[in-house]
Amino acid sequence: MTALDTRPETPVRIRKPALTVRSIVRHPATPAFIGMLVVWLSIGAIAGRGLIDTISAGIIIATFLVIVGIGQLFVITVGNGGIDLSVSYVMTLSAFLACQIMAGQDSNIVLGLVVGVVAGVVAGGVSAFLIEFIGMPPLVGTLAVGFGLQTITLIYSGSVVGVASPALSDFTTMQIGPIPVFGVVGVVVAVLFAVILKRTPYGRRIEAVGQKPVAAGFGGTRPSLIRASAYVLSGGMAGLAGVFLAAYSGGASLGLGTSYQLASIAVVVLGGSLIAGGRGIVSGLWAGAVLLTLLTTLANITRLSSGWQFIIQGALIVLVLALSRNPIARR
Amino acid sequence: MTTSTVTRSPRPLGSSMRDRLGSAFGSWFLPSVAAVAIFAIMVALRPLVASTTGLNLVLAPLIPLVFAVLAQMFVVAAGDIDLGIGSFIGLANVVMAVVLPTDLVGGLLLLLVMLAGYAGMAVLISVRGLPSIVVTLGMSFVWLGIAILILPTPGGAVAPELVSFVRFTTPVVPGVVIVLTITTVLVALFLNRTKYGTVLRGSGSNAEGVRRAGWSVLRAKVSLYVLAGFFGLLSGLYLSGQTGGGDPYIASSYVLLSIAGVIVGGGSFRGGEVSAVGAVAGGLVVGLLGALLQFIGVQSSFQAAAQGLVLVLVLVLRASVAWIQKVRRTR
Amino acid sequence: AGGAPDAGSSGSAGGDGAEKPIKVALSNYFNGNIWRKQMEASFEATAKANPQYVSEFKTVNSDGSAPQQAQQIQSLVLEGYDTILIDAASPTALNGAIQEACDAGVTVVVFDSLATADCAYKVAFDYEAYGETEAQFMADKLGGKGNLLMVRGIAGITVDDDIYRGVTNVLQKYPDMKLVGEVYGQFTESTAQQEVAKILPSLPKIDGVLTEGNDGGGTLDAFLQAGVSPVPLIIQGNSGQGLQGWAKVSQENPSYETMSISSQPSISSTALWLAWMLKNDKNDAKNLPEKTMYAPLLIIPQENRDAWANALDYTQIAENPTTLEQATSYVESANAGTPLLKEEPLPPTS
Amino acid sequence: MSDRSRGDTLVVEGVSKRFGSTLAVDDASIRVTRGELIGIAGHNGAGKSTILKIINGQLAGDAGSVTVNDVKRAADQTVAHPEKIGVRTVYQELSLCASLRVDETAAIFDHSARGLGWRRTAWKNLAAVLDDMFPEHGIRREAKINDLSIARRQMIECASAFIDSTVPPVLVILDEPTSSLDAAATVGFYAYLQRRAAEGVSVIITTHRLHEMIDNLSRIYVMRDGRVLGEHAAATATKDSLVDAMGLASHEEARTPTASALGRETGGVARSTSSNEVIVRLEQSGEDGSPEALEVRRGEIVGFAGLEGHGQLTALEAVYRAAGRRGRAGRNRRTPHHSVAVTGDAAYVSGDRGVRGIFPLWDVAKNISFSSLASVSSAGLIRSDSESALVGDWYRRLGIKGTSADPITSLSGGTQQKALMARAMAVGSDLLLLEDPTRGVDQATKSDVYELLRSQADTGQTIVWYSTENEELRNCDRVFVFRSGRVVATISGSDATEDVIIALSFGDSTDSTHEEELAR
Ligand SMILES: Nc1ncnc2c1ncn2[C@@H]1O[C@H](COP(=O)(O)OP(=O)(O)OP(=O)(O)O)[C@@H](O)[C@H]1O
Ligand SMILES: Nc1ncnc2c1ncn2[C@@H]1O[C@H](COP(=O)(O)OP(=O)(O)OP(=O)(O)O)[C@@H](O)[C@H]1O
Numbered sequence A: 001m002t003a004l005d006t007r008p009e010t011p012v013r014i015r016k017p018a019l020t021v022r023s024i025v026r027h028p029a030t031p032a033f034i035g036m037l038v039v040w041l042s043i044g045a046i047a048g049r050g051l052i053d054t055i056s057a058g059i060i061i062a063t064f065l066v067i068v069g070i071g072q073l074f075v076i077t078v079g080n081g082g083i084d085l086s087v088s089y090v091m092t093l094s095a096f097l098a099c100q101i102m103a104g105q106d107s108n109i110v111l112g113l114v115v116g117v118v119a120g121v122v123a124g125g126v127s128a129f130l131i132e133f134i135g136m137p138p139l140v141g142t143l144a145v146g147f148g149l150q151t152i153t154l155i156y157s158g159s160v161v162g163v164a165s166p167a168l169s170d171f172t173t174m175q176i177g178p179i180p181v182f183g184v185v186g187v188v189v190a191v192l193f194a195v196i197l198k199r200t201p202y203g204r205r206i207e208a209v210g211q212k213p214v215a216a217g218f219g220g221t222r223p224s225l226i227r228a229s230a231y232v233l234s235g236g237m238a239g240l241a242g243v244f245l246a247a248y249s250g251g252a253s254l255g256l257g258t259s260y261q262l263a264s265i266a267v268v269v270l271g272g273s274l275i276a277g278g279r280g281i282v283s284g285l286w287a288g289a290v291l292l293t294l295l296t297t298l299a300n301i302t303r304l305s306s307g308w309q310f311i312i313q314g315a316l317i318v319l320v321l322a323l324s325r326n327p328i329a330r331r
Numbered sequence B: 001m002t003t004s005t006v007t008r009s010p011r012p013l014g015s016s017m018r019d020r021l022g023s024a025f026g027s028w029f030l031p032s033v034a035a036v037a038i039f040a041i042m043v044a045l046r047p048l049v050a051s052t053t054g055l056n057l058v059l060a061p062l063i064p065l066v067f068a069v070l071a072q073m074f075v076v077a078a079g080d081i082d083l084g085i086g087s088f089i090g091l092a093n094v095v096m097a098v099v100l101p102t103d104l105v106g107g108l109l110l111l112l113v114m115l116a117g118y119a120g121m122a123v124l125i126s127v128r129g130l131p132s133i134v135v136t137l138g139m140s141f142v143w144l145g146i147a148i149l150i151l152p153t154p155g156g157a158v159a160p161e162l163v164s165f166v167r168f169t170t171p172v173v174p175g176v177v178i179v180l181t182i183t184t185v186l187v188a189l190f191l192n193r194t195k196y197g198t199v200l201r202g203s204g205s206n207a208e209g210v211r212r213a214g215w216s217v218l219r220a221k222v223s224l225y226v227l228a229g230f231f232g233l234l235s236g237l238y239l240s241g242q243t244g245g246g247d248p249y250i251a252s253s254y255v256l257l258s259i260a261g262v263i264v265g266g267g268s269f270r271g272g273e274v275s276a277v278g279a280v281a282g283g284l285v286v287g288l289l290g291a292l293l294q295f296i297g298v299q300s301s302f303q304a305a306a307q308g309l310v311l312v313l314v315l316v317l318r319a320s321v322a323w324i325q326k327v328r329r330t331r
Numbered sequence C: 001a002g003g004a005p006d007a008g009s010s011g012s013a014g015g016d017g018a019e020k021p022i023k024v025a026l027s028n029y030f031n032g033n034i035w036r037k038q039m040e041a042s043f044e045a046t047a048k049a050n051p052q053y054v055s056e057f058k059t060v061n062s063d064g065s066a067p068q069q070a071q072q073i074q075s076l077v078l079e080g081y082d083t084i085l086i087d088a089a090s091p092t093a094l095n096g097a098i099q100e101a102c103d104a105g106v107t108v109v110v111f112d113s114l115a116t117a118d119c120a121y122k123v124a125f126d127y128e129a130y131g132e133t134e135a136q137f138m139a140d141k142l143g144g145k146g147n148l149l150m151v152r153g154i155a156g157i158t159v160d161d162d163i164y165r166g167v168t169n170v171l172q173k174y175p176d177m178k179l180v181g182e183v184y185g186q187f188t189e190s191t192a193q194q195e196v197a198k199i200l201p202s203l204p205k206i207d208g209v210l211t212e213g214n215d216g217g218g219t220l221d222a223f224l225q226a227g228v229s230p231v232p233l234i235i236q237g238n239s240g241q242g243l244q245g246w247a248k249v250s251q252e253n254p255s256y257e258t259m260s261i262s263s264q265p266s267i268s269s270t271a272l273w274l275a276w277m278l279k280n281d282k283n284d285a286k287n288l289p290e291k292t293m294y295a296p297l298l299i300i301p302q303e304n305r306d307a308w309a310n311a312l313d314y315t316q317i318a319e320n321p322t323t324l325e326q327a328t329s330y331v332e333s334a335n336a337g338t339p340l341l342k343e344e345p346l347p348p349t350s
Numbered sequence D: 001m002s003d004r005s006r007g008d009t010l011v012v013e014g015v016s017k018r019f020g021s022t023l024a025v026d027d028a029s030i031r032v033t034r035g036e037l038i039g040i041a042g043h044n045g046a047g048k049s050t051i052l053k054i055i056n057g058q059l060a061g062d063a064g065s066v067t068v069n070d071v072k073r074a075a076d077q078t079v080a081h082p083e084k085i086g087v088r089t090v091y092q093e094l095s096l097c098a099s100l101r102v103d104e105t106a107a108i109f110d111h112s113a114r115g116l117g118w119r120r121t122a123w124k125n126l127a128a129v130l131d132d133m134f135p136e137h138g139i140r141r142e143a144k145i146n147d148l149s150i151a152r153r154q155m156i157e158c159a160s161a162f163i164d165s166t167v168p169p170v171l172v173i174l175d176e177p178t179s180s181l182d183a184a185a186t187v188g189f190y191a192y193l194q195r196r197a198a199e200g201v202s203v204i205i206t207t208h209r210l211h212e213m214i215d216n217l218s219r220i221y222v223m224r225d226g227r228v229l230g231e232h233a234a235a236t237a238t239k240d241s242l243v244d245a246m247g248l249a250s251h252e253e254a255r256t257p258t259a260s261a262l263g264r265e266t267g268g269v270a271r272s273t274s275s276n277e278v279i280v281r282l283e284q285s286g287e288d289g290s291p292e293a294l295e296v297r298r299g300e301i302v303g304f305a306g307l308e309g310h311g312q313l314t315a316l317e318a319v320y321r322a323a324g325r326r327g328r329a330g331r332n333r334r335t336p337h338h339s340v341a342v343t344g345d346a347a348y349v350s351g352d353r354g355v356r357g358i359f360p361l362w363d364v365a366k367n368i369s370f371s372s373l374a375s376v377s378s379a380g381l382i383r384s385d386s387e388s389a390l391v392g393d394w395y396r397r398l399g400i401k402g403t404s405a406d407p408i409t410s411l412s413g414g415t416q417q418k419a420l421m422a423r424a425m426a427v428g429s430d431l432l433l434l435e436d437p438t439r440g441v442d443q444a445t446k447s448d449v450y451e452l453l454r455s456q457a458d459t460g461q462t463i464v465w466y467s468t469e470n471e472e473l474r475n476c477d478r479v480f481v482f483r484s485g486r487v488v489a490t491i492s493g494s495d496a497t498e499d500v501i502i503a504l505s506f507g508d509s510t511d512s513t514h515e516e517e518l519a520r
């Protein structure tokens, strides 16, 4: 071709450096895993019993948070101030829709799941429209959608007896030996989305848009479409989590999703993802969810007063943030 | 040779109505008109509203909210968001109802420490480059926890002097109108007519530029946060005087309402883009909305959706006005 | 004991045509759970069925915000309602607004979640009695000893504090009954279930669980899912879910015996009737001691369980609709200094 | 004027500054006497901005000393408030606050404006300079910065450096102050500088517009790779001599034979290797109003030239947006002046690395493969061996050193730019769009890049190349010259000298109104 080819070979090292202790210590998910272990072992140490059962119960319950959290993680990672405040409302509405369809029978499990997820997808689509097309700030756009869903749920739930399918209920609590089946599902889902985020072109685009939307645009993607897709995904995941949670608790109820609104954001950040976008860590999210789930239990068994429980939770969030290294600062 | 006219084309790539939001119409005008319009409708429906008693009744509960919106406005001016303002106001309320009546010095000291907490957050956010949204979320748990430690269940009694101060009114001009007017004028004068107010707005818009002009950006951020804390305390003061007792959860709804108020009031998350008149008007709009829906007879179940809808409408209206201005300018 | 909401419309309270109907508004600070929804529905059903007592009515809610509720109350005054019923967001935060409403000549009745304003009449549940009742039942059943878990409501609110105080009052008398764990279930079955499930492995064998309402079903599920057998004595909270779960456990283990207790959403109707009495100066309602009367807590003993379990939907909460006669008797018992604090009705036959 | 008026205002001695592996400033010494206007010339990345920041004390140097007004300090000491010692700076990137009014902006700079009427004072001080510097500036004091054109913003920045404030200006540092000013404004600006210099104010300017320096300054320092190579009296300097000194000329000579060796003697449109297939079609209304079309054919290299802000970039971006994705047709795109149609797909290299180019959280490999993810994936998953192979291939072809697992931000600017080139070229698109691709790239790499582009064109890739460096447009087959949004001339690459392009850019009469129109 040209003179370039006659240039002496430059040695090129392509392979990533091997997994070293140093790289593990510096991994953004590490604080969440350490925190998780510390909390878990502390519970065991204080109680003096039930070490294995504590973690399996924690993992089952954390799985709902993992599922909504993954959607939230995609929204946050895609940047531009992305945050989805509608997840809690989506969860409750989807729970009612699915339970109405399942109506305590096992025959309609699939339809119930699909309808629950589709409701979330539609809600996410509306958020995406408000944010990407109308230009509303995500915080306000998703909140407005949430208000709408809340009203729909209030009115609609009056005419519904929401009882979940018993088989689905059993599935969420089934254990094989010490291993909780639903917890395994949570791990599988987390691995799946970690692969999507880190090993597929779509995931790369999510992170790229979150770092530099304009650069991603010149690199051949459509930032607004990618961002919109994250809201849709988040809606769908929240819907799925809502259906599972309803199944776990036997049926739908108002206020089912309430505690997930801010918790889903907190676990994303605890897990080492950047709140400003561009870097999502699904493994950290999983650990963060277990950590947060077990944290209240730790607080409960230490019998601290509720005031101290709040203070410790808040201080922990600020502390983990302050200690984490943020390569690019702030929003 | 003819000179062709170069007109502005829509900005290439990644542009949306978002860019138009807040820029051309990021001012106090539209929210003020909206506040007046809502008020006019209420008067038309119930002429009693326009009387001195009526004004006191309708506006008094809005004063703490307006102060909360102003607090949020200072944080938004810094380019940040405060998710902790609700718990902070709740703590202020508890301190004023429980500590102040028995221990004046200790209470005042505690309030000062709370202000210092806001300064500390500013330093942490500025120096460590942390996301304000999560720091303030974490701190919201800390404020709530302290409040519950001081006052495990709602109660306490605010000093009668404070109650009469807050309830002060004149026979002709309602006290609430006086307070609102004085506050608005003072804050507007400070932000727009004093040099440091201008520097503060500038620091939110282009911190580097302000730094180069010889100003301390850290000090500006701390000032904005301390101002936010101060208005949070004022909000707590009015809540305490109006209610006479303490309740840690009293202002939990102010977090989202204050953000909505700032945005409706023409503020923008890009920082530096705030207006005191707009924020007060935005607070009034958000606060009167509930009363208006109630007067019109919107069913209680529909109120959440109606609020969400109005938020969307105001922002869409602003986007369209900005868009029309833009189109007109290119003609 | 129960009856249709309009059962009291026969003028049994001495209606002689000179009575004035009230123009009444209900201010509810939160309608995001089933109890509150049933409470609103009870008020609306009673008001609608009794036009001779209620000329006009309306419900407003403030989405959890105390300041907004204060504003709503003031708007209701401007709208010309002569009576306002309030399920309060905060014991203290509404006092200013309530005082102003009283000053404007409005009859204010606070109920369920009370505000402390002096001028307001109060319809209360005795939540301390709630705690004492369930703890005493537990002590009797367990023979005064055993490990207890308590599912509390929301940290930092009065209801939780009162029930907890009632429980500790009783437990003091039984040194062998130990509270070995506490969780916060937020008065929500699914949250209670999660919190109990998480803490169970770290607790010793639990003999009984004390609850605070709308949390017994979830708690039971948590024990069942953890494979605990036999299931401990769990106080139920009158939800369809809890009662049906209890019935199921009893089917498998006939000796399993517990109770269910909770507040009744129909307290809104009680408040409505009290307001009407105040307006029409009936039954000496104006002279209630400390302006306070009680609505009875609803207790479901073993023998009433199946009737209620069959009458309720999964998410519903048991209630006995309040008629004017019942309300009258509550007022009279309060005036006599022997307020009715609990009742054990069968479900109304529709 | 005092009697030490001919003393030295600034003495810089032996200043060095290292950023990681880059020696940005290397033992540099500069001297400015009182009332003197001097310039610093040098290629991108020569170290101009860096030395200026060390002079005004915003950046700590590693070695050397800086003496301002006879006050000496070590170069590693920073100065918190340079304005207090009379040092004012106008930075390369704008530093105004978009949300403020003009008079408020003035007050932020003007520390003497305080007390009641601070805005009036600030505006009075600023307007005095503005009226003197740009008599027809047309800036109103109530206007919001956000609503002003770039040119007017730059006017405000330039003027604010000369206001009479608490401490009057002694030394004014201007880093590319005229980059958005039109010819008339530029003339007024330098005239003002001369007047202030006569009053004793000293000024240091950097600009890539060499003729401005020669015409208006007294001395010009030339920097290259961090070193100050020498000083030239403006009176005797010529553009060629400066270019020579900056080390650009030697490169020029080295390149020309290569170009002819590639068989480009004709340099015109009808180069034998280019086919007749039209890849880009740009329609505009001609000077007489009739429609005219400009076409770019497969295998051609076409340059977009003109003064900054005349629509080249808009047109280039419109071409990018008109292109289809792989295997999908594109859509017609309209700009205010053009209708653009493209056959095939396109890849884009941005010159503004920081904002429009790199992904700072990623390593080099991910940055390079970003636009070619489909080709390194199978069954929807990115295959790391394919990705490594692709990245390794481009590492070799562009001679990038180091490991592809390094974070992109650890690379020097020029190397980052190479990675961006690799990202776009790896796509193998029909069309390659370049937006000042050699910004911050050193001379040796530049000539590599030119050769690489030529070889890409030879394999049938079409290249559209926007450049602010007119010199390098000689590597094009044809150059479109833009003025006021339209293409006013097309010339062959061999004719594309700086003089020709500048002459065409200004047209018959200098179109001094275009900035006004751009601004509205
Ligand atoms: N903060 C920094 N960190 C790392 N390297 C830097 C930094 N600032 C400048 N450099 C490097 O120092 C060298 C000199 O940069 P400088 O900005 O001084 O160039 P310049 O002559 O002003 O160029 P231009 O004409 O493009 O403005 C460049 O190689 C640049 O990449
Ligand atoms: N969306 C927009 N809003 C405001 N001004 C615009 C917009 N788009 C283009 N302009 C203005 O129109 C003029 C032409 O812009 P364009 O980017 O096409 O020219 P250019 O030569 O590529 O500019 P430059 O090289 O300075 O970036 C510029 O002055 C630009 O500021």
Ligand SMILES: [Mg+2]
Pocket (backbone or CB within 6 Å): D048, D049, D050, D092, D175
């Ligand atoms: Mg520079």
Ligand SMILES: [Mg+2]
Pocket (backbone or CB within 6 Å): D308, D309, D310, D312, D313
């Ligand atoms: Mg340009």
